[in-house]
Amino acid sequence: MTTVSDWLTEARPALRESVHVGPGLLKGTSVVHIVGDRETHAFLRVGPREAFLMAQLDGTRTLADIGVAYAEQFGKRLGEAHWTQLLGLLHSHALIEPAAPEQLEAVREKTELARRAAGRSPLLWRRPVPGAADLVVPLARRIGWLLHPLAAVPLALAGTAVAVFVLLRWSMLWTAVSESPSRSTAAVVGLLVGWVVIAGHEFFHGIACVRYGGRPTEIGVMWRFPMIAPYCKVDDVVTFPRPGQRVVTSFAGVYVNLVALIPFAALWWWGPQSGWWHGLAAALLLFGVVAALANLIPVLKLDGYHMLEHATSTSNLQGESFRFAGAFLRHGPSGIAAYSRRARRIYAGYALLATAILGPALVLLIRSWYLTLADLWSPLTAIAVLVGEAVVVGGLLRWAVVWRRRATEEA
Structure with missing residues (x-):
């Protein structure tokens, strides 16, 4: 018969008071939770299982007690290695008591640098x-x-x-x-x-x-x-x-x-x-x-x-909706088979809404600008200007995406 280690029955770890586990947010084919530290302004993205465990770390329950609740919720027991990995992750991010002041300051500085790069x-x-x-x-x-x-x-x-x-x-x-x-x-x-x-x-x-x-x-x-x-x-x-x-x-x-x-x-x-x-x-x-x-x-x-x-309790709704629409257009129903029914409704609805707004707006903008240019010069010149502007805007957007990706990687 397997016995539970003494430290699992005695340890009662707790998240720091300023740490809050956010609700589940739909992101593509999965659900994510955002864990935020309101003292350091650092954020960590975790899955439903990790979020469940973190929410139980209140200093009153032992790891063994939490493990029982986890097994009832997810049908799987956690071993010592799982707990060691999770607690190590939380400690490295200064999310769990005790956290040294110098560690909190290091997390705060790292978060600030990342925020500046992202902005x-x-x-x-x-x-x-x-x-x-x-x-x-x-x-x-x-x-x-x-x-x-x-x-x-x-x-x-x-x-x-x-x-x-x-x-x-x-x-x-x-x-x-x-x-x-x-x-x-x-x-x-x-x-x-x-x-x-x-x-x-x-x-x-x-x-x-x-x-x-x-x-x-x-x-x-x-x-x-x-x-x-x-x-x-x-x-x-x-x-x-x-x-x-x-x-x-x-x-x-x-x-x-x-x-x-x-x-x-x-x-x-x-x-x-x-x-x-x-x-x-x-x-x-x-x-x-x-x-x-x-x-x-x-x-x-x-x-x-x-x-x-x-x-809708979603994360990156626009990006995920366009990714969903792209998968459907490229592969048909098989391309979106991994999405839940709720995800399909939300992403399809947003994609249709965005198309209904952006499509007519883009047509009206191009038409108005074309008529203005054609009135100033000629229809052929107006078309040439519109094509040139489309190339410049496309290049600028591509440059911005590459520049931002590089800045994120360097951070």
Whole structure:
């Protein structure tokens, strides 16, 4: 009869208090869990079995007890070698008690270097603002109540009503902008106000993250071709246990865009009915609605995309959906045989959604640009320019992918 080693019946290891095991996320044909350390901001991707074991390491149960629960869950017992391997992995990442301060610092530095490498490419560049992320916690204490349902629901509905009004009166608002005196001054002021709204948008991602127990890792300025804008990294969101918490954290930015429409609408309705201020109010309303809608488009990898990703509990939804579609197009049903029924529904649905959005948008963009060029020069010249631009964009995208892969490998 096999006996359990004494150390398995006595050891009661525990994860550090700042370590959280995230829920299962669908990724291709498998399920992954993200383990996050909110002290070092390090993350580790593990499978369902490892996640189950890590979730049991609370310092109250012995390894033998956990092994029994594991056997009931997965139908397989763990030997000493398995436990040695798992505990060694956790110790190497400073996820388990005790962890020396110098080890935590080493993990923190390694994570920071990897994050900087991942945030740089020819099409993407980030510059964190020192101390900006530290402002989120005190801000959350003061204005976090704005995310409480009693405040958030009516404010979001009011902002949505304003957005509907703007869409229905788009031509009238555009006329007010075009007829406004000193349009250049109004444009500068509108741009500055827009940046303040965008900054609030990003800070509220962080405030929502704090509301559910996380912390933003960075707040700064980002170059994402072709624009420069503030950004906020809320990596802890993948460890939140409930999809609703993750969705709200991603929606918090759009919520700010909607709330900002309310004072802009008040200026439009009750302010001067002509002149510079009237034109400024119209410009802010138009810009605000465009910004909110753009963030909700689920193919741009902005808030709407992440909301959909969190709602479906998936990881890399866009990339995996395109990979799924490619496998189906190349090999037919046999190419997607390894995918679960749930995965097939989600990935096929997203691929169809992306096609329905990107297809017409690309056709309209090419048509509009072609007509513009043909009007300026000639149809043949327009075609030549379009082909040249396609080659340049394709080369730039390929270069960006190769550059990013090399940077990741070097890190």
